[in-house]
Structures are given as C-alpha cells and as structure tokens.
Amino acid sequence: MESRLSQFAALSQKDKGPAFISLIPEILAQGDPSTVTAGLHTLVNFVVNQDSIGLVVGRQVLSELVGVLGEGAIGDAELRKRVVEDTLATIQPRIVSYEEQVNILRFQLADLLEVEEEWSDAARVLMGISLDSGQRTGGDAEKLRVYVRIVRLLLEDEDSVQAETYYNRAALLVHSTTDRVTLLQFKLCQARISDYGRKFLEAASRYHELSYVGEIDEDERRQMLLAAVTCAVLAPAGPNRSRVLASLYRDERTSELPTYNILSKMFLDHILRSTEVKEFEQTLKPHQLAKISISSNDRLASTGNDELFANEPTTSTRTGPSTVLDRAVMEHNLLASSKIYNNITFRGLGALLDLTPGAAETMARKMIEQGRLRGSIDQVEKLIWFEGNREEDDAQGKAGGLGDVEEAEDTGAPFTKRWDLQIRVTAANVESIVQHLTEKGLVTFATAAA
Incomplete structure (x- = not known):
C-alpha cells in the first residue's frame, strides 16, 4: 500500500x-x-x-x-x-x-x-x-433542523438542561422555515421542554394541540394525548388547570386511555384515593417523579400550629408534599374539599391530605394567595372557610342597594355571605314597614328648620 x-x-x-x-x-x-x-x-x-x-x-x-x-x-x-x-x-x-x-x-x-x-x-x-462555515449553503433553515434534532436526542436521555440551550437557539430561527416536518418537530420539542421544566399546564396544552395533527402517526398522536393528560394531572390545581382538564375530558379519545379514571375524577372534583394515585404513578417518567423541597419559611409555618396536636396519635407527621405528583394530588384534594365543605378545621384538612395541621394550613394559604382557591383562614378558631362561586345577588345595583329583596333558600354558602343576606333582608323589611305606616298616616316626619 x-x-x-x-x-x-x-x-x-x-x-x-x-x-x-x-x-x-x-x-x-x-x-x-x-x-x-x-x-x-x-x-x-x-x-x-x-x-x-x-x-x-x-x-x-x-x-x-x-x-x-x-x-x-x-x-x-x-x-x-x-x-x-x-x-x-x-x-x-x-x-x-x-x-x-x-x-x-x-x-x-x-x-x-x-x-x-x-x-x-x-x-x-x-x-x-460547524454550522457557521462559509462552505455551507443551507442557511438558517438547516441550522434549525440540526438544533431541533440535537434537542430531540438530548431529551431522549432526559438531559433537559442542555436541551433547553439548543431549544433557545432553535427558537430564534423557527421563522426561517416553512417545512412542515421541522415545524412539527419544533412544537414537539416545545411541549417536551415545558414538560421537563415542570410547566405542566403549558405542556398539556401543546401536547393536546399536537394530538390533533393529521400528519403525525396515529400511535404517536395517542402518546401525545396520553402525555397531555399526564401533564394536566400534574399541573397546579386551580382555574387554569380546570379549563385544560375540561378540554381533555370532552375529547372523546381520552376515554380509551389508561389514565382516564384519574382525569375524570379530577375534572369532576372528586377526592383521589391513595390506590388510584399509586396506579397513576406507575405511568410517570423519572422527571415527573422528581423530589421537591420545602422552603424554610414554609417548614416553619407548617410546624407553628402543630404543638396542640402533637400528643394525638392520629395526627400525620408529614410537613409537605415530597414529589410533584404528591403536591398535585394534595392541591387537588384540597380544591375538591372546598366543593364539599363550607369550612374545615386545620386538623381535619391535615387528616384529609395526610399532612400536619400546620402544613395543611400553609398549603391552603398559598393557594388562596395565588388565586387558585376561594376562601379565608380563621387562625383563632383554626378554621378554613371556603367561598362558593355564586353570582352576586340581583338586588345589588338597585336603589339603595336593596330593591325588592326576598329571602333566599339556604344553599350552603359560607356563614359570612348568609349573614350579609340576612342584614339586607332585614333592612328591606324595615323600609317596607315604614313606607306602609307612612301611607296610613300613622307616621309623620318632621321637616328640619332652615
């Protein structure tokens, strides 16, 4: 040679x-x-x-x-x-x-x-x-294809940190192509990056959107729909998640999925049992089972009210959720309990969520602060009051804010709203009696001197 x-x-x-x-x-x-x-x-x-x-x-x-x-x-x-x-x-x-x-x-x-x-x-x-070489003629469209492929490969090994770096590069070039395949791959990378970044609501919406695309293979579309349901279940409880759950629940294809049971229970605001949660947990990927830590402030707040219950054997010793799934289930059960009870004690909520009373209060407080739960906390009585979503009374906006008020049926609203209604009814009745007496000439009003 x-x-x-x-x-x-x-x-x-x-x-x-x-x-x-x-x-x-x-x-x-x-x-x-x-x-x-x-x-x-x-x-x-x-x-x-x-x-x-x-x-x-x-x-x-x-x-x-x-x-x-x-x-x-x-x-x-x-x-x-x-x-x-x-x-x-x-x-x-x-x-x-x-x-x-x-x-x-x-x-x-x-x-x-x-x-x-x-x-x-x-x-x-x-x-x-070398994508920036003068010898290459593909331009930004070719760079985008390479970046998207790198992101896809890294996500297969669950290297989401480095994948996000190349995803950000791809996002700057996505306008440079009209190739349908590349754009669909990019959207799938978007959904998966949101999934790995624990932006579960965003990921669920994107997975659900992709599950309707006809160019994608039917088996892959089913996997995307399954991923959408999984991310919706893991998302923080609240109005935004309820809208995503409603969209998925109305999708007739979800009834064939193995996760349909937990989807329907979450949509209907049913409390989830441990056996159902463990069954769902087996379908999760490693990054969806990531451990979460409790901040020092939350830990301190969680133990602040537990001294009174320390000697009771039935009181849980957990001071917060340990995984993403754990947190999602606890927040959902808390939201579901607000549909069942007018109020609940810290201890009762702790028993329901398998948390210490202080940790249960902390979770409720954070959800109320973030607008994901309607209610208030009475720390003196150690009660959490839940507010319903009733429309404001029709009498509001009429003359004097009273108008023709009729006593409403007790619908199980919190005591504070029922108390306000009773005051309004009493004031209306007093005004009606005074008007009737005036018409009979039984009551006269003195004219103030100028």
Missing part, C-alpha cells in the same frame, strides 16, 4: 486524484474488517497530511470516500462506524481545510449512533458540526 501511494504521489496533479480514488473500491473489497479499516486509515492519512498531495486532491479523495460510505458500500454497521470514527480522528488536525467532508461524516456517525439508541453520543457528534 505505501509503495503504491508513493508512486501515485509522483504523478501529475491532474492524475493524482483519480489514482488515489481508484484505491477505495480495492480496499473495500477486502473481506477482513481490520484490513479495510487499516487500508482506509493509511489512504486518508496519506492524502490529508502529506503536503505534496495538495488540498484539492485531498478534498476529491475524501469527498469520494464520504459518498461511498453514504451509499452503504460497507454493509456492516459496526465496521462503518469504526471507519467513520477513524476517518474523523485522522482529519482532526486539519479540520479547517475539510469542513464540508467532516460535517457529512458527522451526520453519518450521528445516524449510526441514533440507530444504536446512543442518544447523547449522537447529540454530541452533531454539536461538533
């Missing part, structure tokens, strides 16, 4: 390229994988690192080799992978002169690694591609 390479090197510049290229099929025809690898290494090393060969000839030979590898001249995937990796390592010292060939080889290597499900390794190979 070395003697033939030396002979070809002595040829004229015009004949060198075809002569070296003629060696490629000869080397590939060798049956022994180690012989093929060694022969190609010797050839590439000679044409790339020998200054007498010239850059033009080197590019011709490498381009031919890259094309042959891309056409599947080596059927054994493992051998092809070894050849590509060895060629990249050989070219590395002079990578600036052979950027185009190196980039194509990196794409080929990434394809091979992706088939082997080496997601992170494939992503790292793509990260090494």
Whole structure:
C-alpha cells in the first residue's frame, strides 16, 4: 500500500486524484474488517497530511470516500462506524481545510449512533458540526433542523438542561422555515421542554394541540394525548388547570386511555384515593417523579400550629408534599374539599391530605394567595372557610342597594355571605314597614328648620 501511494504521489496533479480514488473500491473489497479499516486509515492519512498531495486532491479523495460510505458500500454497521470514527480522528488536525467532508461524516456517525439508541453520543457528534462555515449553503433553515434534532436526542436521555440551550437557539430561527416536518418537530420539542421544566399546564396544552395533527402517526398522536393528560394531572390545581382538564375530558379519545379514571375524577372534583394515585404513578417518567423541597419559611409555618396536636396519635407527621405528583394530588384534594365543605378545621384538612395541621394550613394559604382557591383562614378558631362561586345577588345595583329583596333558600354558602343576606333582608323589611305606616298616616316626619 505505501509503495503504491508513493508512486501515485509522483504523478501529475491532474492524475493524482483519480489514482488515489481508484484505491477505495480495492480496499473495500477486502473481506477482513481490520484490513479495510487499516487500508482506509493509511489512504486518508496519506492524502490529508502529506503536503505534496495538495488540498484539492485531498478534498476529491475524501469527498469520494464520504459518498461511498453514504451509499452503504460497507454493509456492516459496526465496521462503518469504526471507519467513520477513524476517518474523523485522522482529519482532526486539519479540520479547517475539510469542513464540508467532516460535517457529512458527522451526520453519518450521528445516524449510526441514533440507530444504536446512543442518544447523547449522537447529540454530541452533531454539536461538533460547524454550522457557521462559509462552505455551507443551507442557511438558517438547516441550522434549525440540526438544533431541533440535537434537542430531540438530548431529551431522549432526559438531559433537559442542555436541551433547553439548543431549544433557545432553535427558537430564534423557527421563522426561517416553512417545512412542515421541522415545524412539527419544533412544537414537539416545545411541549417536551415545558414538560421537563415542570410547566405542566403549558405542556398539556401543546401536547393536546399536537394530538390533533393529521400528519403525525396515529400511535404517536395517542402518546401525545396520553402525555397531555399526564401533564394536566400534574399541573397546579386551580382555574387554569380546570379549563385544560375540561378540554381533555370532552375529547372523546381520552376515554380509551389508561389514565382516564384519574382525569375524570379530577375534572369532576372528586377526592383521589391513595390506590388510584399509586396506579397513576406507575405511568410517570423519572422527571415527573422528581423530589421537591420545602422552603424554610414554609417548614416553619407548617410546624407553628402543630404543638396542640402533637400528643394525638392520629395526627400525620408529614410537613409537605415530597414529589410533584404528591403536591398535585394534595392541591387537588384540597380544591375538591372546598366543593364539599363550607369550612374545615386545620386538623381535619391535615387528616384529609395526610399532612400536619400546620402544613395543611400553609398549603391552603398559598393557594388562596395565588388565586387558585376561594376562601379565608380563621387562625383563632383554626378554621378554613371556603367561598362558593355564586353570582352576586340581583338586588345589588338597585336603589339603595336593596330593591325588592326576598329571602333566599339556604344553599350552603359560607356563614359570612348568609349573614350579609340576612342584614339586607332585614333592612328591606324595615323600609317596607315604614313606607306602609307612612301611607296610613300613622307616621309623620318632621321637616328640619332652615
């Protein structure tokens, strides 16, 4: 091999390229994988690192080799992978002169690694591609495709931190393409990034939107719908989640999902039992089972009111949720209890949520502060009062704010609202009696002196 390479090197510049290229099929025809690898290494090393060969000839030979590898001249995937990796390592010292060939080889290597499900390794190979080279003509649309592919590969290995970096780069270029496939892949990356970032409401909406896209395979659309339900269940309880749950509950396809039971119970504001939660927990991915920590302020607030109940054996010792799912279920059960009770004690709520009374109060307080729960807290009586969503009384806005008031049926509203209604009814009755007495002449009003 070395003697033939030396002979070809002595040829004229015009004949060198075809002569070296003629060696490629000869080397590939060798049956022994180690012989093929060694022969190609010797050839590439000679044409790339020998200054007498010239850059033009080197590019011709490498381009031919890259094309042959891309056409599947080596059927054994493992051998092809070894050849590509060895060629990249050989070219590395002079990578600036052979950027185009190196980039194509990196794409080929990434394809091979992706088939082997080496997601992170494939992503790292793509990260090494020079996308800003003057030799590349794809522009922003090609950059976007590469970035989206890197994000997808990183998310397969749940490396959401690095994936978000490349997602942000892709977001700046998404306007540069009209390719439907690329845009759908980008939207899927959006949903998954929101999912990994615990922005579950946002992720649920995006997954649900993608589940309607006809270009996506039916099985994948079902997986997206399942992911939408999962994220909606994990989202913080409140009006926004209720709207997403309603949208999913009305989707007739969700009735066929294994998570439909917990979806329907959450939508209908039923309290979730531990057995149902454990069954749902088995369907979650590792990042959806992440542990969460309690802030020092919440921990202090959670233990502040527990001294009175410390000697009671039935009182829970938990001071807060431990996982994302744990928090979502507790907040949902708290919201569901507000539909059942007018009020509840700290101790009773703690028993319902399997928390200390102080931790139950802290959770309710935070939800009230964030507008996700309508109610108030009486710390003297250690009670949480829940407010209904009734429309304001029709009498409001009439003359004197009273008008024709009739005593309303007791609908189970909190005592404070019922008390206000009783005052309004009493005032209206007094006004009616005075008007009746005045008409009979039984009551006269003195005119104030000027």
